[in-house]
Amino acid sequence: MEHANHWQLVNQRLMARILAECSYEGLITPQNKGQDRFELDTGEHRYQFQARRTPWDFLWIRPQTLLRNGFPSSDAIQLVLDCRQAFAMGDITLGNFIEELNNTLAGDLLRQRALAGRTAAQLLDLPPVRLETLLDGHPKVLANRGRLGWGMDDLHRYSPEASQPVSLHWLAAHRATGLRVYGQPAPEQCLTTDDREELAPYLQSRDWQLVPVHPWQWQHHIQPQYAAMLEGGNLVDLGPRGHHYLPQQSIRTLSDLDAPGACDLKLSLTILNTSCYRGIPPEPMALAPELSAWLATTASTDPLLAATGLTVQRELGGVHLPHPHQQQVAGTPYRYREMLGAVWRESLAGKSAEGEQAWIFAMLMQTDADGTPLVAEMIRRSGWSVERWLTRLFDRVTIPLYHLLCRYGVGLVAHGQNLGVIFRQWQPERVVVKDFHGDLRLVEGDHPMQAGMPDSLAGALPRLPAAHLFHDLYTGHLVTGLRFLSPLLEDYLGYPERDFYRLLHDRIVQYQKAYPDLAHQFRTFDLFRPVMERVCLNRVRFRIGYGDDAARPTPTLGPELPNPLHPTNHQTLETCDE
Structure with a gap:
């Protein structure tokens, strides 16, 4: 079905992202009104919508249910204006942010028109390089197509969605x-x-x-x-x-x-x-060429990384x-x-062999124009159950990344665009890592990762405290990737999110049992803590604005985050507030 009003649709989806992410970051607090009904009182206006609260203390919102003061709403910019007090932006920052949001809507509109009439099955049959141009941007960044400096000609000539x-x-x-x-x-x-x-x-x-x-x-x-x-x-x-x-x-x-x-x-x-x-x-x-060559050698010689096939896109x-x-x-x-x-x-x-398919991880969070997830079609084609397919995904993607962190003290910013996944017969085969140009860091102090790493690298790479490096995996992969994958599987394949995170918990436990010599590292990089730091990106933009700086901006923290991997958090999950 081709949507007659793409502009309305992209606005509703952006509104849902604004409400969900700003609620997640602790900037606004929609109130549960019973079952799946939520309401946000901005002072002068009320927004109502249907949603469920996921294990991430995150609202999974149905965009088409959005109401403003009781009437259907599809104006994302007006939502931001209505929430300006909660967002605590000055007028200069707010004006720039509105420009970014309008640019984002323009890109979303172009992408939505390109998606129209294409089913999930048809999208999966596109060459991966073509499919990538139709994917969503970073799911947790509100203005994820902000592109300040571009005009409409630039959008239609150089953007991914223009293809x-x-x-x-x-x-x-x-x-x-x-x-x-x-x-x-x-x-x-x-x-x-x-x-x-x-x-x-x-x-x-x-x-x-x-x-x-x-x-x-x-x-x-x-x-x-x-x-x-x-x-x-x-x-x-x-x-x-x-x-x-x-x-x-x-x-x-x-x-x-x-x-x-x-x-x-x-x-x-x-x-x-x-x-x-x-x-x-x-x-x-x-450092990048030598670093990626070292990591490729390590991946081929480490028993677990070699067995799971971790692959490196080397920087030449x-x-x-x-x-x-x-x-x-x-x-x-x-x-x-x-x-x-x-x-x-x-x-x-270039990293996939004949009979294999290679996509960036973000593809697993993508839906077609009607909201059907590509991952649902992929699992259907694989012939496997959801649980078997997910078990392979965790074993071939999440566990190798965790092993890289625990064995070598190496952190990669593992968001959906930095990870590739290679499939064979639609089944996850191996993870592909890239972007060593500033996105790979080492843990502070003595660590087994020194083994085999040239002194020129070990002495020059950025060093971070373990608590910071941990979030390259936890926030980069789990929060930015899995947080958006698990609700799709619940909605479209009936696989509950609590089972998703219970399964991931069990796969990590199995891995840890196989490597008792890393017990200290497992305590250092503890994936099972009851609460985690909630790393926020949108808060940063609201706080620092758009002025020039000599250094790139860094994330900030929001309220504590209940960890879905902690047993008490994934055993029983409520769909509404207490």
Whole structure:
């Protein structure tokens, strides 16, 4: 069924996300009025809706039931205005946030129109690179398509939901520019045969490096900000050339359309989206190639990681060209330090064999235009029961990530866009990890992870207290991924969420029994604590606003979170407030 009013639908879904996430973060407190009926009193207005409270102290809302003062409502911006006192935003921040939300609605509208008429089964039959363009954004970020700096032409040319091929702009940078090169950049993988022949003098020279640039970045930032280098001849404009690419959900990372399975490209894109400007900082780039190679070797030699098939999308190399004037300003906004950079990374498609399917984890949280989850169709095609399928998913995804944390003290920010999952016959086969460019950290102190890790890495990687590193897994994977997967299985396949988390609890216990030598680490990274820290992203934006800063923003904490993995929390779950 094609929805006649896509605008109404995307507004209702955004309203549901605003109510659910702001309630989850402790900013608002809708009251249960009996059974599945909830009400939020904003002072001047009342919002009513139907929902159930999940094990995460999270409201799973039915968007089509939303009422404002007793009448159907589909105005997400007005909801924010009605809640402005609870959100405690100043007018300057609120005005910017409204712009982000309108941009998000524009992207959602384009995506919804592309989804219209396609069933879950039809979506699963799309090539993974095409399906990824139709996925939702980060589910817990309200303005997850905010993209400040883009207009409508940019949305229709460069966004994932537009699904349009992108031609890159290329530069040749001389070493005299201050260019930094890390690992083994692979520009030749991105170029046609004619390009390689024409650009051979640059490709074969030790003094020059080819640098790909996103066409939007070239137009809006590189041409004016690097004009001195371009005019001086140390930075040469080679024009649009090379393969065609398709934006992934992260926008600045691109998949090669002309050579499927070839490396992905991650490019600087100075737009504010979700939590920060999407440039590429140079510091982690220096470690990423060696780090991902070490992790790939570790995955192949560690008995559990090898048995479960944990796979690494290695970062092959990168380039960064600092701005000659901005780098002389110690406290300049971080976006000016990250304007021109590129990372070459192995692709997810290149990690799957014949007969396998590879998707990012976020696909498991996706529904079709009518709300039917893709994961429900996937489980049906697998021929397995829900419990058997989930057992394999936990054993091949969650347990390897937990083992990596406990055995090696390595934390990955494991949200739905950073994890890939490879399937065989629609059954989970192995997890694929990526994004070592700033998203991999080590635990403080002495830890077994030193075994086999080069001193150059162990001494240079960011170190965090165990309590912080723990949330790369808990908040990154469980809260940001499983929190949105488990209610879909209850609603559409009748598999209760309490059984979902009881099963995950049991799989973790089985893993822990098999590794008694890690008992101390299991206590350090305790997945079974009765309450957890509630890490919040939207609170941060409301608090810090939109002003420039020398450092990227960091999350903040909300009220304590009851842990669904603690036995007393998953044995009996109520669907309404006490």
